[in-house]
Structure formats: structure tokens, C-alpha cells
Amino acid sequence: MSTYLDFKFGSFNNTCSKVSLTLCPLVGSTDGIEPLCYSRNVKLADTLIFQPSTLIIHIIALVMTAIMIYHIRSKYTAVGRKEIVMFFYLYMLVTVMDLLLISGIIPTASNLYPYFTGVHIGLISATFWCLLLNGFVGFQFAEDGTPLSLWSIRISSFVIFSAITFLSIATFESLGPFSATNPVTLWVVFFVFNGACLLIYVILQILLVVNTLDDRWPLGDIVFGVAFFSVGQVVLYVFSINICNFAKHYIDGLFFGTIATLLSVMMVYKYWDSITKEDLEFSVGSKQNVWEVKELMGDDEMAGGGYGQQQQHLGPPGSGFGYNGNSPAPGTYGQANFYDGAH
Template sequence: MSQYGKWFDFCRDSGSAQSTIPVCNLFNESPSRGGSGYDGGCDLTGISLSGDRHLANLGSILLCGIAIAASAYLIWRSERKKAAVGRREIQIFLAAYIIIEICEIFTVGHFPLDGDVRRGFSAVHIATVVATCWILMLNAIIGFQLLDDGTPLSIGLVLLSAAMLFIGTGYIALDTTFSWTGYWDDTLDAPNQAYALYTLYQLVPIVFLFVFYVLEAYLVLRILGEKKPMIYLTGAALLFIIAQIFQYVISVHICNGTDGAINGGLFETLFTLLAVVMVWIFWSSITEDDWPMPVASGGAYA
């Protein structure tokens, strides 16, 4: 039987009672499952609170706060680069990442929330991840100056297209977990084979990120004729890959080794933050004044 679209094993290994993969919260907290968790996985408990409640992944929560502050700082730094290509667009990317981190506080780092609230945050988290990766890919396209950057048209196209992806993905996630139409109800029980969510959350962002990397590599190597920025770009890619390895491969081993205190979600948050910072450093490095980029109408690298 095909494994495509199946979430059960991922969810079981990322925290039996409270998964740190947001998609899993849609199944685990669904009415048909009653929030019962995934048998055979490591039970992420974290810090015990009163009333048999737990605060899980406190480290992730703190890192999310740091990520929000760091992103706000980078938005401010971007504002000072008045002549930089894609300044507004990279700020939109950072703002979208802030929304992801706000959601992660309640999905990767678990507050003792009502199930409906957690499912709502999880749906927003999933939708924002897809939209943010799309925005990042558009930043690479904007770097070629096919369209004047920073104009109402450019910003409008970025925001409108991202909003369409956000709404579409968010609706599927919400309809899956709240069973508004009942169309996705067969995904709520093991093996949680949700083709749409698997494609949107697992595969689509990878495609967007791959296209971003290829386009930026072409821009740097063939158009700018430089190699140093590739260190930052490749560093960002490697940091992101490490984050995913911690989330999907190492997480269960960390959880077992710490008796449920933490899992890979903590390190996924950390390395994703480092990847985002490296993306900004890469963008900043190719918008310096000394690159041999010809002046284009409406915006330029020089």
C-alpha cells in the first residue's frame, strides 16, 4: 500500500499525546479521536502543571519569542537599505515568518489549550508555512527585476497570491479537523492518509524552496558573477535541512532520551530561525553597492 499522504508514523514519533507537527494536531485533536494521541510514540509531557496539565517544549516557546524579536529587527534593518532590490518584499517574508512563530508557540511549544483553539492555531500555522515559502520564491523572481520591486503592483501581486494560498490551504486544514463538510472525515483515523495536506505541507513548500535556491544561485553566479553570496545561500539551505532532520528523524530519539521533556521541535525551531537569518544575510549581501548589476528602471542593485 502506498505510504503517500500517511501521517500516522510522523505524528506518533513527534510526540504521542501532543505532536509538534501542526498537521498532526488536526487529527489528534479531532472529535473522532478525542485527543487520545498515538499509541507507540513518545509522550511529550514537558513541565507538569496543576490539574494534570503540561507545558511542553518550553525551549521552543522561548526560541519562538527570540525568532519574533529577531525578525522584527531584520525588518527594521531592511528599512534602512533604501535602495535595495526587493526591500519591501523581503519585509513581507519576514512578517509572514513572524506569524509562523506566533503559531509555533501554541503548536510546537504546547500551552495547555482547549483542543479547538490548538486546532485553529495549527490550521493557521500550516497555511502560513505554505504562503511564506511562496513569498520567498517570489523574492527570488523579483531579484531579476522583471517587475519593478516595491511598487503597489509588485507588493499587491505578492500579497494577493500569498493570500490565495493561505486561504485555500487554511480552509482544507480547518475543514479537515472541524469536519464542516465531512469531505475529509476519512483522514481522521489511522493511518491519517490526507493527500491534500500531505501535498500542501510536505511537498509544495519544498518545491518553492528549491526554485528559490536555483533562481538565486543563477542570479549570483551568472548575472552578478560572484561566489561569496552562495556561502550564505547554501548555509541557509543546510540549516533548513538540519531543522527537518531534527523534526522528522531525530525527534523521537530526543523525546525518549529525555523522558518526554523535549523533542526535535526545539531544534527545528532553532535551525529554522538560523536559516531565515541566513536568507536575510544572503539578500543583504547581494544588495550592496559594489555588485556589477546594470541599472534597471524602477529599481537596481547599484
């Protein structure tokens, strides 16, 4: 097993000797690659559940992603709403597949395991690709929300998903020129392609904030997102064995890597939310005036009287006039004069 610790381009030996990725049982050798240290399993209803702590984080990730999707869909007129929500749907699918495979709900001995793992890897690449394309939405090369913008992301993401899924399954089954013992192409896709998509997205968003927005605070969301993801990858691929030994096999790097990935995805949402603003005038042209009236009435009430102060200018009940019996001066009460005051 010590040979697996040596890094080699195009080989998962070094990676899989440290952390139990879903593809590790399918590459490297006939029996796959087993990590030197991994989290304990628990028995639940006569079923062994692997990575129980990571399974809990996956469930939390699903709940948090559902909440983020709800808030995104609630911002009806925000720029790129329909585009960015596709990224979170894909992340949710990746989490579900990860949950099924990492926990052993779909056992590695099953004949279906290579196919589910291929779908999982295809979804990961499609998620990174979708995030990359969302990086172009803010530049308005195609107007957001239009069929061109939406279907270009949907179709291209599906093509990436299909191609990477086929590549993964062909590698696991050693079909044609692909080999499970020498998975160079899959390694390049898993690390280089996905990493390049993320890097380009980050660069695009920095350019967008610096050149387009007056506010620089969204840069903080980008920095935190990159920091969370980077720390998670370092913990996952470098310190997993150390964490596993220190924690006496209760947790390993996969636990912290999953948490860091969730936090980075949450920062993607936070960043998008900070650079988008919902337009309150999308349905009724005079809606802005209505909001201004409510704000002015609220200010009058807080200033000392509100509705009670208006009553002082009214005459006897039913007269419709002031104390002197004259018509009230314009603006004493009535919604129309609030509009005038607002302008």
C-alpha cells in the first residue's frame, strides 16, 4: 500500500490511499484502492452504514440547498435567477448520489455500483460546467431568462454530463482504449477540467465586480467561497489520514471536506444574492408610488401622531370639514397629496 502514497500524473493511487472517493473501488487494480485510514461504519437495521458522520452532513446539505433554492425562486425579477438555480439543483443531485454511494446504501459489490458512480462523476462535472456558464450571465452576452440563455446552459450541461458519465463507465469497465488500471483521461477530467471551470468562474466574477459594480463587498463573498473550497480540498487530499488517526477512525477528511464544500456553495448563493436586486415595479407601473406612500405615512406616524394627528383637522363627525366649517386645505389628508409630496 505504501506505493499508493507516491503521486503520479493520471493516477488515483495517491488520492485513494488517503480518502475514500466513490471511484476508488473501481480504479487502480482489480480490487480497487482502499484508503489507509477511513471512518468507522455503524450497523443500522441489519445494514452497515459507512461514513455515518459524513452522511449527516449530506442530509444537512440537502436541507440547506432546498432553502437556498426557495429563496432564489422567490426573487422573481433578479438577474440570472433561472440560470443560477440550475447549479443548485445539480449540486443537490450530486449530494444525493454521494450520499447513496459513500454510505454504502449502494454497496461496492453491486453490479450497479460502477454505473451509479459514473453518473455521480458526470453530475460533478456538469455542476462545475453549469457554474462556469453562470459566470457569463452577468456580462449579458445573452439576456438572462431568455430561451437562448437557459437552453444553452441546459443542453451543454447535459452534453457534459453524458460525455463524462460514458467516459467514467468505460474506464471502470475497461472498454476500448480506456483502462481502470490507467485512468489518465478520467483523472484529467476529475481534477483538471473541474478545477479549470471553477477557476474561470472566479476570475469572471472578480472582473464583473471590479468593472461593473460600485460595491466591492461581493469580493468578500468570493474570497470566502474560494477559501472554504481550498481548505476543504487540502484537508481532504492531504490531511485525511492524520485526521482519521487522531479521531480514532470516527471521522476522516471526507467529513470536513463535505462541510467545506457546502460552505463554499452557500457562499456562491450569498455572492449571487449580494449582486442582484429585485425590482418592485415588475408587475404594476405605479407600485413605486404605493411604496412611497406607505413609507411617508410610516414616517408621519413615528413623528408624532399619524392617524390621530389627522383627526385634529377634521370637523364634527359626518361634516367632512374642518373646525371652522371650511374645506380642508389640500394635503391635509388624502392619498393623492402624498404622491405630490413624494415627488
